[in-house]
Amino acid sequence: MGDFNQSVILEAIRRSVEGLSRIELVEATGLSAQTVTNITRRLLDDGLIAEAGRTINGPGKPRITLRLVAGSRFSVGVHLDPAVITVVLLDIAGAVVRRRVVRAGDRDPRAVVDIMAGTIDDLISDAEIDRxxxxxIGVxxxxxxxxxxxxVIDPPKLHGWHRVPLRAVLAEATGLPVVVEKDTTAAAVGEVWTGNGAADGSFLFVYLGTGVGASLVRxxxxxxxxxHNFGEVGHIVVDPDGPSCACGSRGCxxxxxTPQSIVEQAEAAGVFDDDRQIDGVHAVEERFTMLCERAAAGDARAVAVIERAAGSLAVLIAVLTNMLDVDRVVLGGPFWDRVSAIYLRELPGELHRRSATRDVREIPVSGTIVGDDVGAVGAACVVLDQILTPRASDLYLRDATALRP
Structure with a gap:
């Protein structure tokens, strides 16, 4: 109960941004004045919060504002993508302190873990903080x-990653505790931590990376x-007349x-000067970027390819929102920014047309405010979330033997 109440107070102070007095904490949390005093004293001693001036609000003693000490704790986030590895260092307030992007290429898992560990060490050393x-570390x-x-079990595009014990290997290489989270889920956690939208709201997060995935927040x-594998949407059919898929269906x-399929559509439409068909995550990324640049410059064929892809994605989003009944939709991921202008123009109308609740409400569609690093930032937020976010489930008695004398 003490740990839960401490999380309640820390979360209230973190979300307030400007800080709260002890009286305001009592009002915000519903805890007794004595409990708030005891916990804040302990948090002050541990350096997690600090007194940040006095305010006068009516009669009585001035109130002392308590604020989170951002540099009191840190977390590391790693995004493992077939194209790049992104590593970020976050302070306890969720701000990015250091960032680095590394291209790992087609190296074996052990070499990739060594790259991760070395990059993490470099970021911590560069920030000059005590380990x-x-x-x-969140991955x-x-x-x-x-x-x-x-x-990690045989993810698409990560060749050789057959049952790689990533958590254990990275923890051994760094000497730090590690949690492994699905990239789409991590991105959703990162979005929650930015405070965009009501804390008790719901949203569907659509992740645009080398693959396409989804996550849900309620x-x-x-x-x-x-x-822990929610959001595997790769084999939902969005175009019955589309290309054949390895699963046996068409138009998944x-x-x-996905970026590779969109590039293939652009090649078939004659968007590029050459007629070669490219493969490999890095070549696809370069070609996808070129396609988006041409669309931004007004190339009609490039625009048409991306608009068609947006229409197909709208089918997926409509299926999910009709089933999950969420308040809003957020899109993000490493490839999002390049298509965001066209997607945000096309998606809302298409989604509304296909929505089962269109006569009741509109479902807002927006891009993540975290940026391209939402996977890595979200992974680091998973670590902070475990430390700071209070959950009623933490109060459950998990082991009845604990009650025995």
Missing amino acids: SRVAG AAPGPLDAAVGT EGDAIRGSS VEVVC
């Missing part, structure tokens, strides 16, 4: 995952699913909405 203040990885043991919590998200 004891780093709460842990956002493509699914499927075995979350119970932190293992009542401020990311829904992970029973195996995997062969219609």
